[in-house]
Amino acid sequence: MTPDSPALAVRRLVRWFRAEGPDLPWRRTRDHWAILVSEVMLQATPVSRVLPFYEAWMERWPRPADLADVPVGDAISAWQGLGYPRRARNLHAAAHQVARDGWPTPDRYEDLPGVGRYTADALRCFADEMPVLPEDVNVTRVVARRFPGGWPGAPRGRAWDAGQAMMDLGREFCRARAPRCDDGCPLRTGCPAADAGVVDEVTPRTRRQAPYEGSMRQRRGVLLRSLAEDGTARVAIDPEAAASLVAEGLADRKGAVLVPAGREG
Numbered sequence: 374m375t376p377d378s379p380a381l382a383v384r385r386l387v388r389w390f391r392a393e394g395p396d397l398p399w400r401r402t403r404d405h406w407a408i409l410v411s412e413v414m415l416q417a418t419p420v421s422r423v424l425p426f427y428e429a430w431m432e433r434w435p436r437p438a439d440l441a442d443v444p445v446g447d448a449i450s451a452w453q454g455l456g457y458p459r460r461a462r463n464l465h466a467a468a469h470q471v472a473r474d475g476w477p478t479p480d481r482y483e484d485l486p487g488v489g490r491y492t493a494d495a496l497r498c499f500a501d502e503m504p505v506l507p508e509d510v511n512v513t514r515v516v517a518r519r520f521p522g523g524w525p526g527a528p529r530g531r532a533w534d535a536g537q538a539m540m541d542l543g544r545e546f547c548r549a550r551a552p553r554c555d556d557g558c559p560l561r562t563g564c565p566a567a568d569a570g571v572v573d574e575v576t577p578r579t580r581r582q583a584p585y586e587g588s589m590r591q592r593r594g595v596l597l598r599s600l601a602e603d604g605t606a607r608v609a610i611d612p613e614a615a616a617s618l619v620a621e622g623l624a625d626r627k628g629a630v631l632v633p634a635g636r637e638g
């Protein structure tokens with residue numbers, strides 16, 4: 374191993390993570406349900422925002438069967454404030470499937486509703502400790518900058534630490550904007566992108582998100598908030614947004630009002 378070899382960099386990264394990685398509740402468990410809930414919540418949502426939602430969710434529904442027992446509208450209401458409520462609906466559907474059939478084998482995690490390649494790899498790495506690297510947009514960026522020849526793999530038995538470490542590195546140092554190359558990055562030594570001064574150039578381009586203000590997301594959010602707080606929302610507030618919520622199974626319509634999805638009566 375040369376002093377700057379990618380394999381050595383991963384060892385340094387793992388050492389850094391074991392010394393400095395924050396203690397997060399989903400890091401204290403290998404429970405598949407806990408990992409799935411945390412990963413779905415963490416999609417496009419910062420850790421600090423997710424923490425109270427995660428704690429409340431796991432206390433209320435500690436097992437898939439607990440969530441499967443309640444109407445999907447309860448899950449969507451509990452999600453209120455996290456954004457992208459489709460994720461709650463998918464988690465509810467996944468809970469149903471697991472409660473009925475048990476967990477799929479790791480090679481079939483993608484069979485669960487709402488579980489794509491990234492989330493399946495996160496389950497494999499963070500619940501099963503299999504030697505895979507879950508690559509979300511942050512990790513993909515770190516790999517492109519720091520490991521341009523591709524992810525070299527983790528030291529034996531350290532895939533979990535390496536995966537978590539890459540998440541932290543992408544969030545804290547190797548950020549999309551203003552990366553902290555010379556401000557404590559633990560992988561600065563031998564970083565090909567930083568050494569060549571091409572950090573921006575090698576960063577994969579991501580689609581800019583449309584503004585939230587005035588968007589359909591925001592309009593739907595108004596109705597969902599009313600549903601979570603009052604149990605109903607008047608369709609007349611925004612008929613178009615109401616129709617889109619009903620079409621996606623995120624709310625039911627009863628005459629002139631929306632009601633939480635899946636609740637009887």
Ligand code: SF4
Nearest residue numbers: 547554558561564567
């Ligand atoms: S030195 Fe810069 S580009 Fe390289 S891994 Fe660290 S933050 Fe990313």
